[in-house]
Amino acid sequence: MLFNSVDFIIFFVVFYLAYRVSNLRWQNILLFFAGIIFYGYWDWRFLSLIFFSIASDYFFGIKIYEANDRRRKKLFLIGSITVNLSLLMVFKYYNFFAENLIAAGHIFGLKLDWFTLNVLLPIGISFYTFQSLSYTIDIYRDRMPPERNIFTFAVFVLFFPQLLAGPIERAVALLPQIKRERHITAEDLTLGTWLILWGYYLKIFMADNLAHSADLVYATSAHPNGLEVVLGTYAFAFQIFGDFAGYSSIAIGLARLLGFRLMTNFLFPYFVTNPQQFWHNWHISLSTWLRDYLYISLGGSKNGTLQTYRNLFLTMFLGGIWHGANWPYLFWGVYQGGILIVHRLFTSRTPRIGQEHDGAPAMALKIIFMFQVTCLGWLIFRATSAHQIGSLVQSLFTSSYALTPLAVATIKQLVFFALPAMLIQFYNWRRDDQFAILSVAAAPKAALAMVLLYSIAIWGEFNAQQFIYFQF
């Protein structure tokens, strides 16, 4: 079920009315069935996959905890990782590797007879497998005891606000909230409503409308000039931000209405001055997951400069692949790893670059520069093939920068659809508070809410466009 569909709104209203009049036990029962309906609405057959994941991680969690020695604990942890990654491998990566091996075989004159699977990618699989994995790894690291009640554990995995596209919540933060009495305050209701409204605005008004501009430039039949590539990529940068931050905002807002606190997933990611900051502010639940469970497991920055660079590179490379099995995501991961290493190199040799106490003009220049660096990454990410990456980059450097009608239209669309959201982000960023805008007086706040509502209703695309991150 999509957040931006009429079905979901009806579903949530009915669910919420029942939820509010229920006690904790019944609230959890409702959450469990809501998760099943929410996920099964897309394709009920894939529910078995989630149930399998729940059962295996529940089992491994207890086994890891109860194992007497470290070796046995490790064995069970490997079991959990193998099961989870196998699911990902089969449904997400198998076809990619099989197709590329067949293609590679052709180059060397070998006729490989690998078969490809004709299956859909289960929606949200990367999110819930990572969430489940964090549970077993945290038990292995003695950060938490296992959940003994399989029903409670199922509610944790099936928690519908963040089931399909995160935030990838840690068991250590979410499980206790499932088990304790929830008190929904007026602040929860107002903040939750604001987050939902803001999320819908980002997704329906900003992202879905800018998608048309980006699609025109990234269509395989298009031959854009340099300026059109730049503007189309800016459009995509705001589209993907609106799409994903919008989803996260709706998820966090819905959870807040239910009395849950989820982690912040995006914090002014386009107002950063370097790649390291970008990853502290963009898809925070994934970047911290990769840091805690991959980068640190590889040794982090403890074993010398070269090892640190290798760990950084590997983490970002795998982070790229996490997004999906295709070459552009893989190159994007390499690019992100590369720019993080370059940034580290520069900051270690010229420490002034790392200082944050610049004046406003220098800060603005750094932010603008970093935005270009980010956008170059988005170009790689959005491209449909390695060949398209090449031709778009070539356009950037060799094609003309003439102001075509498409370029003019894209500029106007960026101003209309992206600038208002960015101004609100800027206001909040300057005050270092993502809810700063809510501290204004009631009348301007109501005016802002009305503008957001009207923008959604009038310019909204209500044909329930999928969220980009559902495919990951």
Next chain:
Amino acid sequence: MFEKLVQDLERARAMGAINWEAFVPALLLVVAGVALLYYARRNKSAYRVGLITCGWVLILRAALFHTPITWYAFFMMYTSEEIGFRERNMLQANIEKYFRRSDSTQYLVIGSSQSRMFKDVATENRDFSVYSFAGLQPIEYPLWVSLVESRKPRNVILYISEFDLARESTPAALYLDPLPIERVTWLYDNLSAQHGSAVALATVKRMAVGALIPEYRFGYLFRAQTNRWFGSPSANANQAPRLTPEQWAQEQAVGLRSRLYDKYIDVNASLLEQFVADCVANGSKVYILEGQYHPVAYDENLRQLRRKSHSVLSAMAARNRNVEFIPIEAQPALASGDYVDGYHLSPESSRRFAMALFTLVKGS
């Protein structure tokens, strides 16, 4: 601009007295909005912003979608090319609901853009109303039953042919129509039968959202404004050369031949019959005028479709009390020169032909 305004005011005066009942929704919205704002002034809780927002939304909704002035402003601002022909017809219908043309409507014409030819007749006869919605399909007629219920016309005139009956319905256009609550299941069942339950459900949901949120239903007005600001590069790229009426008719004839099928006639006729039955139940006499289009379009296949639709419509008239079918043979003859394109008559021919049809209806 000012002259046009004066002319239109004159025309509005000619349309008759103001229909005060049509202002009731606006009044209710404003009262509810003001009440919310008043309550919000006294309320210091966290929900105050929500109350103020709702109050303003209701007042703005009343101002934007429930006054003849704003409908007229929208009508003046946008051309049919910018917002769509049907959409502009809707604006016209929305303006007209604020006027009571006469105490009793004698004749009411409802139909697709071809029915627009009756506009001159309506201008000269205050008891004659025309509701012409571009591309109106048989499945949509029963959704407009409220027009018949509110105007209570003595006679309802339909201009219909295989041009309407032999065409597959397109659910995407339905979101502009009203959705009477008693027609929801009827619509769902009929759409399901033709397009499957998924399309039917999506269409009904879209219409329900449009009925609840006019900002969404009439969002095309605001999108047209942004389209003006942004320009449309794809439209620039695909500018078609201007065609002569004959060329245009030829092109549309090709389209007609590929779009009309025998298999749709019976199902569309049964949908239309629902509307005819509604009219009769409402005490109106129904005249089904057999429609026609540019002679250049007719090939053997279309002639065959014409024969079938002719027999279906005449059978419908025979089956229903108070329904009369007026076939082409009883109507004045039309030639190629009367048309400006494949389906529409020139202004002079429209006037002459519609007057003749009106005389025919009055005399029958």
